[in-house]
Amino acid sequence: MAKLHENTATELLRMLSAGETTPVEVMATYLERIGKLEPKIHALTFVNKDAALKEAERAAKELKGAKGKKKPLLGMPIVVKECISTTGIQTTCCSKILQGYIPPYDATVVTRLKQAGAIIIAKSNMDEFAMGSSTERSCYGPTMNPWDVNRVPGGSSGGSGAAIAAREAPLALGSDTGGSIRCPAAYCGVAGIKSTYGRVSRYGLVAYANSLEQIGPITITARDSAMLLEVIAGKDIADSTSVDVPVDKYSQGIASLEGLKVGIPKEFFGEGLKADVKASVEKAVDKMKELGATTQEVSLPSIKYALPTYYLIAMCEASSNLARFDGLRYGLRVDVPKGNYDAMFSKTRQEGFGPEVRRRIILGTYALSAGYYDMFYVKALKARTIIQDDFKKALAKVDVLVGPTMPTTAFEIGTKVDDPLTMYLEDILTVPINLAGVPSLSVPVGADKAGMPIGMQVMGNFFKEQQVLGVGMALEDVLQFHKKLPPLAGA
Amino acid sequence: MSKKIDENTVAHLAELARITLSDKERKEFAKQLSSILEFFSQISELDTENVKPTYHVVELKNVFREDESREGLSQEAALRNAPQKEKGYFKSPKIVED
Structure with a gap:
């Protein structure tokens, strides 16, 4: 039988419902793992130990009394990124400027998690104010990739990515402004989705670039992400940019890939793409074809201006x-x-x-100042329209687009952090999606020769999260990458 | 479109953005910001004639709701994180010079 931490969140929930484990056992297991693994990976900034255990005891009682209908995440530990407000628990964006800040209110996603019965086990490390792609720029110091502690976990939600890869928790939240969920998901070999802009409330997310960012799940599988997204998605009166579109049953996925039209944007396979990444993504595309999907090449000509x-x-x-x-x-x-x-x-x-x-x-001050505005x-806002049109045209022809999440695999700590432009280039395949506003899931599809994970993006049309996640679920069912744990997290 | 950012420009921008910079940082930033800006300048190639700017990716219509009062943060909660406070207010250094 699998050890408790080897299960996906979906399986853990089933076990909790069936009485095969208890919220207290689950919480104690993950707290113990955190104690053991944190010195090696430093994914977390605060562990909510005592409160989380108490909550688990309360959840255990509630679970015993619950007949039939129970809260969807009752007793499930969850890691929350440092930029998402949590009442009574530090929310610092990993910046010196927010040291000691304890929010007096919960982000809407946190309110929804609590209503669903989830328990905050810890807050996770990130690049300061989510500005980075490596989680090296945190005032608490860098996070290490559980697959190789000399390498970065990606960023900016690298703490959440590393925590899930190391199985320090079964669920995590990140935020994605230009790839900050998908990059660490890819580098750490886990799943993560940036949903359609407006799908998830941003109330209580400390704003960095508000027209681009979304809070979203980072989890072991796409199926787990779907289940978590169902809980956090939906219109929120406190966020005027959240959209009033019904929340689908994401975790039901799609019936099959039979007849699914898949577009391969040729620009995602250009210069700078590592051979191992290309090979893994192409293999995953072949699997999709075996499952009944048809593919065609499409073009997004303007995305060379996306960065x-x-x-x-x-x-x-x-x-x-940040003027605040x-x-x-x-x-x-x-x-x-x-x-x-x-x-x-x-x-x-x-x-x-x-x-x-x-x-x-x-x-930013320069680009907004008189004479340069x-x-x-304004030029960038117009370029955004053109890039979005590219996606709309491509997605009118096909159901989903697929391509690599990152052009390479996780790089070594310290190799890019001093050169801002080199670090920006990391985001070349993730930022176009935020500009367009469409949903994109990253799922692990393999590893390079050194054993570092490779992620593939599945991008869909506005509010087609169920389809995007469904494709991810179908793929993970055949690829089974989630069964492999980083060596340091295995035992 | 390409425009070099020199130390004086950096100093002016830093003042606008209310960020004190050291001499060393001014030099360093001038160099870094110039090369980043040069990279950004490629978007000038893009033909944006007759293209509308995108402010919001999902088109939203104005939404009305009843003008009902709801509970907000208490004064105590709002002040709890203030580094300095006095008589229920945030305390600031002098804003207007004598």
Whole structure:
């Protein structure tokens, strides 16, 4: 029989319902694993140990009394990224500027998790304010990839990705502005979905680039992601950009891949794509064909402009969103002797923000300033329209698009962190999706020669999460990557 | 479209963004920001004549709701994280010079 932590979240839930395990046993198992594995991978920033155990005891009682209908995630531990507000638990975006900040309210996704019976076991590490693709830029220090601790887990939700890969928890939440869920999912060999913009409430997500980002699941399988998305998705009165479209039964997936039209965007297989990544993705596409799907090449000609378009929009939005960190209302405050408000404001932000955050705020300020606004910001918004049109045209011909999530596999810690542009290039295949606003799932499809995981993106039309996840489920049923654990997490 | 960012521009932008920078950082940022901006400048090739800017990817219509009061954060909760407070207010250094 499989050890408890070797199960998917879906299987664990079944076991809980069937009385084959208890919420207390589940929580104790994962807390013990956290104690053992954290010194090696540093995925977490705060472990909610005592409160989580108490909650598990309460869930155990509730589960015993529940007949028939029970809460969908009752007794399930979940890891929540540091940028998602949790009442009474630190939410720092892994920045010095938010040290000591304890939110007085829950993000809507957290409220929904609690109503569903899930228990926050820990908060997870990230690049400061989600600005990065490696989780090296955290004020708490980097997270290590469980498959090779000399390598990055991807980012910015690298803590959530590593925690799931190492089975420190069965479920996690990340957020994805330009790939921050899909990149760590790919690098850590787990599943993660950025849903359609507006599908999940952003209320309580500390804003970085609000027109691009979505909170979403990072889990062992696509099926687990589907189950978690069902809980957190839906219109929220507190987020005016959330959309009032019914939440489908994502976990039911799709009946089969028979007749599914799959588009292969040729631009995803261009220069810079590692041979092992290409081979694994092509093998997965062959599997889809065996399962009855048909494929055709499609083109997204404008996505070569996606990186500059994305970074311009993200930096402009960041410069505005991060203006709230003024040293007055929360977090760090650095007073200047005899200094006025501006002096305190400016000094606090020098000491509170890391270099990348300051770079992005300053560049965003530049692109929004008089004389450059039309040249950079408005131009980028127009480029966004063109890129979105490319996706709309392609998705009018086919049901889903597939391609590699990342052009390479996880790189070694310290090799890219000092060169901002090189790090931006990591995001070349993930940012177009955020610009378009469509959903994209990353599922593991193999590993390179060194054993590092490879992820494939399944992209679909607006609000077609069920189809995208259904394709992921069909693939994982044949590929079975989730049965393989990183060596350090195995025993 | 390409535009070099020199140290003076960095200093001006940092002032607008309310971020103190050291001399060393100003130099470093001027170099880094110039090369990033050069990279960004490729979007000038893109023909955007008659293209509307996208502010929101999913078209939303204005939504009305009843003007009913709902409970918000208490004053105490809102002030709990403030580094300095006084008499129920956030406390700031002097804003207007004497």
